[in-house]
């Protein structure tokens with residue numbers, strides 16, 4: 001079996017894989033420069049293929065350079081490249097990296113490679129050790145993504161690649177156990193060719209997966225920025241009006257809108273400063289979100305005025321939600337809160353709801369109805385919920 005003819009010349013494949021790695025490293029490097037700093041991991045992901053390139057050049061020089069370089073250093077650098085890919089994923093997914101354990105393992109591997117190449121040369125044992133270590137690292141790497149899986153194609157591609165790589169390394173390990181290892185890296189056994197070809201494709205596809213994931217993240221961040229109020233994180237006016245328009249266009253029978261305005265907010269600014277006012281606004285939004293839950297959307301209409309869009313909610317439930325919202329806002333600030341000096345907030349709410357469809361009435365008309373109810377709430381002394389006529 002080990003004597004099956006080579007499908008591909010291992011040395012050419014190794015050099016080609018390394019060159020592909022360099023091209024991909026450059027692509028990720030230039031991406032990193034134009035992407036926002038919030039997209040983490042690109043540094044590691046652009047360095048990893050370069051390291052892989054160095055290691056492949058060393059592997060390809062087997063027979064020309066001393067064994068220490070083409071075995072001990074080459075394997076060390078290759079494993080370090082795999083660790084860097086993993087570190088990039090940790091930063092991308094978790095915002096921090098910790099690969100110390102894997103680096104220590106790599107140090108031990110290097111010692112073993114030295115022992116089994118210079119002191120007691122044994123190709124099979126070297127192969128057993130490195131394939132086991134590679135398989136374990138790729139498996140752990142895949143697991144990291146499985147714990148953070150999203151519906152993003154890049155992530156799924158990443159998981160597929162990492163598992164395939166772990167599997168091929170595992171197969172190569174078993175081939176050694178079964179005595180099919182060949183006698184050196186340049187032996188063209190089928191499993192050797194599979195392993196090396198798989199590796200070269202992985203270098204290319206890993207970088208593509210990385211580019212897909214980072215691009216998707218940038219897209220999500222920009223979308224978030226374009227639709228959110230930067231101070232409070234609530235939807236901005238345009239986004240909430242768009243959402244209202246979409247709900248109206250869907251022809252639902254039941255829906256409700258709340259217009260919410262903090263009472264005497266100017267006093268808070270005047271007495272405690274604008275920054276305290278900002279903190280109070282953020283706190284108010286958090287409390288309102290808790291009252292709304294997944295029943296609807298909250299948008300900042302302007303200043304200290306908010307809109308709550310409640311699709312599929314009738315008048316009675318809208319009044320309940322408004323009451324809960326007011327109750328949450330009324331809750332005094334705890335003594336240990338940075339806003340304790342303010343004491344508490346109050347809010348006025350106007351509610352417009354429909355049980356039987358809006359007929360020819362448009363978004364603007366319903367907003368005007370809710371606004372008129374809010375105006376009445378203010379006129380009647382504030383701190384209350386009023387339903388539109």
Ligand SMILES: Nc1nc2c(ncn2[C@@H]2O[C@H](COP(=O)(O)OP(=O)(O)OP(=O)(O)O)[C@@H](O)[C@H]2O)c(=O)[nH]1
Nearest residue numbers: 261262263264265266267269274275277278303304
């Ligand atoms: N801190 C802070 N203040 C804001 C922001 N946007 C608007 N304001 C302030 O909100 C205040 C709103 O004042 P008014 O419209 O008089 O409303 P009010 O004092 O709440 O009075 P009523 O609504 O009538 O109860 C103004 O002083 C604005 O400067 C913001 O983003 N941060």
